[in-house]
Amino acid sequence: MSNPVSWQGLFPAVTTQFKADEALDLPATQREIEALLKAGVDGLIMLGTCGENCSLQAEEKRAVLRAAKEVAGGKVPVLSGVSEFTTAGGMQYARDAEKIGIDGLMVLPGMVYKSDPRETLNHFAQVASASGLPVMIYNNPLVYGVDIRPEAFKAYGAVRNIVAIKESSDDVRRITDLHNEAGARFGIFAGVDDLVLESAVLGVDGWISGLADVFPDEAVALWKMCKAGRYEEARALYRWFTPLLHLDTEIKLVQHIKLGQQIVGLGTETVRAPRLVLDGAERKRVIALYETALANRPQLKKAA
Template structure:
């Protein structure tokens, strides 16, 4: 598990009867793998994690592991309310064949710094899987500070951070303090290119679910030093990337997946498909993006 490159936080596909739609899910995963993504992340916010039961998570992990056939890692997100359930989720992830874990702080309860540290350390000690801490104080109201990472990195299997602080300078602070001991992945689509240029190792991406080739192209071009070519694609992409920084990011991105033929609009209640003026606005952005979709350079 290298914790680098483009890692789609994939959407979970549902049928109109609210069952897992493994047929469409497989189509999307194949598109991601064919585009050259570097890992698959299941059950994140975009994957409607809070609505999935344990059996569904088991099915998704095992099905994805079979689909990718060892070509790329499969990571499962852990977002639980209790330490006990998080440890159980980590045990299950290992049992079902996941390669790594992404972890949020405790859900619903705003834990103190000491509680947050104890939570992460307890799970890390319970599993041999490598862990990426998901640091998103904007949405989840708990920040994992550099001082806290100093303590967490005593756990050898805590390897990376998905940085969603919205603070680009945080990447430099992490590099200055920890060197390459802590891998950094951008967690905000609209800051991806900036983060990669500042030294981030990768991009946990959202709109990649609909546009995998364009997302991978940006990463690979930056890695090859072809910044102007990457910037041209990124500027085209920005109106679409802004669909990721919305409370309705799931509905937005699923609409984009419909446009590119690798998804459906089905969401799980209490979410509903977009309606009215907001649906028209999002569709207009997607339609314009499709009309102006760039020709990608050779990589």
């Protein structure tokens, strides 16, 4: 199996941009990717939760992947979320993504149905077998109701192209448990924005971030500080960033992040129903958080 992905670094979970009428806006999505590349991200995750995967039609998903691959131009690996209702649907998506030239997959459990551990392993193994692409498992039990515990994850090592895990259980102790249970067999990515510093201290290979879509320069700087062991600097930046990083852990994270992109000029807040843009008190709360952050935005050193 060819593996072009360097399983380390900051991989933003890229939003999918829409026009005011909720039609897909591929040029705007490509401009967003260009801004992320300019900031120095290490990879791209298309069509994850932030990319509103389940709100897109099948051909729209393929169009987003083609657009992302075109603008990335081989500069960084492009991964796609695989978020389908059935295992067969996930397998077909994996085959299509490989034909498009995507570099890897971030596979979610089958949507809606909450599978047991045997069914979960079968789903991931079957989707992985459908292509030669390397696969990252996305473990987010709080949102998707399916939990792959560290001791159970060892069994995934038998599937040779499952190579990494995005750990989003909200329990940072799992980073150490994964190391102890599986050793160096898998790359481990932090998947909870407001636990990235803690995860870095415990030894993760990468960070998949939502708020990097809004503040890519700061996210890149924070990751570099963490990997270089410059924890005093990292703590200062993290304390500035954390009120915003908390927004990634709430049910309306997509609306939070897209509103932030609109505020800083990196996108629009338009989402697809059933999501609606924020209004009322919750909109004011999120805007106030961004305004406070912008008013106190740190001056980054070019060497960061």
